[in-house]
Amino acid sequence: MLVTPVFAQEAPGASHNTDAAVPLAPEGPQHLIEQEVAHEGVFPPFDATTYPSQLLWLAITxxxxxxxxxxxxxxxxxGILEVRRDRIAQDLDQAARLKQEADEAVAAYEQELAEARAKAQKIATExxxxxxAEAEAERQKVEGALDAKLSEAEARIATIKATALKDVGTIAEQTAKAIVEELxxxxxDKAVAAAVKAAGN
Known part of the structure; x- marks a missing residue:
């Protein structure tokens, strides 16, 4: 703020003679109070006399x-914005790289899973x-053994049947001969055998 010098007013009728003792108004607290009273009605920033200094300090500030x-x-x-932008760019690049790695890992897992399923299906089919084939071979083997045993059994049955029929004929002849003799x-013997044979047919 500019401070303008204040000059004391000369008393009326006073002479400009420097030799005469002219009392001047004392420059003290009373003088300052009078100046404040003279400017009391104006708000300092709105005082037109201080506009140049206000504008000067405004421009300087x-x-x-x-x-x-x-x-x-x-x-x-x-600098802060640049650092943050670089950090964000790095984070985005890292996120994109991690996403790509995750996608590749998922694709590899799915491929391995498909291969494992195909391999398991192949193994199950084989x-x-x-x-x-083993069951068919075993079945054929069992059927062959059963056929052999059946043939053997049939042969034995035929033999037993023939033997039994032979024994039955003999027994029948002996029984018929005994009955005839009882009568x-x-x-x-020949006639009895012929009669038994004729009866059997």
Whole structure:
């Protein structure tokens, strides 16, 4: 703020003679109070007499504030924004890389799972074929053994039947001969055999 010098007023009728003793108004607290009373009705920022100094200090303050922003604040803010932008870019790149790796891992897992399923299906088919072939071979073997045993059994049955029939004929001949003899008749062996044979047919 500019301070304007205050000059004391000369008393009326006073002579400009320096030799005469002219009492001046004392410059003290009373003088300052009178000046404050003279300017008491005006708000200092609205005082027209202080406009030039206010404008000068406004320009100086604005220039210093602008230079402070340009040289100190804005470069720091720009550096912070640059660092954050680089960090965000790095995070996005890392996220994209991790996503790609995850997609590749999922694709590899799905491929391995499909291959494992195909291999399991192939093994199951081959195992079923082997088991089926083994079962067929075992069945044929069992059937062959059963056929052999059946043939053997049939042969034995035929032999036993023939033997039994032979024994039955002999027993029948002996029984018929005994019956004839009990009746008091003479039995011819040939005739009895012929009669038993004729009865059997």
């Amino acid at each position: 604005f220039t210093l504030f602008y230079l402070f922003l340009k040289k100190v604040v804005l470069p720091r803010i720009g 195992t079923a074929d082997v088991v089926k 008091g008749l003479t039995a011819d």
